[in-house]
Amino acid sequence: MVSRPRPSDNPLLFLFLVGGVTPSELRLIKDTVSKLKPGTQVLILSTRLLRPMDIPKLLFSSQRLRPDIGL
Template sequence: MSSGLTDLLKTGFSMFMKVSRPHPSDHPLLILFVVGGVTISEAKMVKDLVSSLKPGTQVIVLSTRLLKPLNIPELLFATDRLHPDIGI
């Protein structure tokens, strides 16, 4: 919040200056949360891809459910897609 004319000028001129904003890839830790489920092979694929593109980055893959490959067709072709039977 600007409190005077000098602060107003400083904030106005900062729009024209090259200011580097933080980017998610700048951090050494990446947390990926997948809603709906992820298989172990997908989680490994993400970890391998990130480590090959940006060495030294730690990846944590979280999910609402750990899926087996046989669960995927069952979830895709559920008769009631709004209320799938998730085994609760």
């Protein structure tokens, strides 16, 4: 008896992160995937590569607190 293929059987993982990712997060993703599923290749795409100093600026920017509603 042969089982049906599952998405987790694929040796390639595509991961798209919206909003940006830091280099330390990239390393964490790579290390976690290699521990949980050895031999899997990871392709990580993102809208932006962030530096650690970008995060407080993006979180606490006055423009983020008052979004443009087109008035």
